[in-house]
Amino acid sequence: MTMQLGRLPVRRSDILLADEDTGSLLIDTELGTTHRLNPAARAVWELCDGTTTLGELVDAICQVFAVPHEVARRDVATTLEQLQHAGLVSWSSPDRTDH
Amino acid sequence: MSDPTTVVLAEQRSLFREAVAESLQYDHGVVVAVCTDDVSSTILQADRVSADVVVIFKSLAQSLPAFCHRLHQLDPPPRILVADSHPDEEALLDAIEAGADGYSSGASGMQGLADAITAISRGESVVPPTMLGPLLRGLIERQRTAAQAAERLVSLTPREREVLALLVDGLDQRGIADVLVISPDTVRTHLQRLLRKMEVRSRAEAVALVARTGLSDRLERIVEGSAS
16 A cells, blocks of 8 residues: 555544453454554554544654654554555545645 | 662652652652652752652643753753543643653553653653543644644734734733833734634633644744844
């Protein structure tokens, strides 16, 4: 997958999120599959709301974790790529543009 | 073997403070070098003991931005952990925006606090896992609000920006009139116009918007730019 310029990530609304002591799970009830998330991936999942741009997400992560912008951008892109590959996230047409 | 972490624990309530310090030390192996009960003594003691971590409980978090700013100016600057008694998304957001390196929600008890101190002393940023998403969303929303406010600021005339800057400095209508050598009625007209342009209902709301969105510096630059 490549980052889809001008498009916004949207999570599937029928996926269940369950928090456990050891991490979080996304449960695809349609396929009967589960996907384990670390805390950062869980946060990215939550922000795949169809309004948040990749740039906004990366800026916020940089502010919290004090990591270089490029590192955060690469990590977010990798997470989104994995979520999309698993069929959990798609890309919407935006009202807002990425920056 | 690595040096032990030097911890300063800042909390107003003495009984609670002593209990937390004892539990950290005897139950969890985290030695609290000194306990403090206000901002000034915390700065002094953190500097004196070269604190690695300063734990600020919520009772002392009212002036958190200034508190964190002063701690960051120490050499070396300590890491800052804000400790709460229950998960509070707004408090977490305020802590991170103020410059804290982490937030302990109290949900995992003393062990959670001890773990947070250890992690933060290693240079990690500490945020409760289930609160990270709401935190990022809150930061993004505040950033959007700031961007909108900045756009509105640009629409002000140079004189209106001067009036706003003086309002932010705490001057009332007459004080602004004295500084700008104009009549109080003219100041009132400027204020009415700038409140309308900023889409706020009161002077207090205008000041709060400038403070909340971090536009004070920008306002100062705009005023300096228009004056030169």
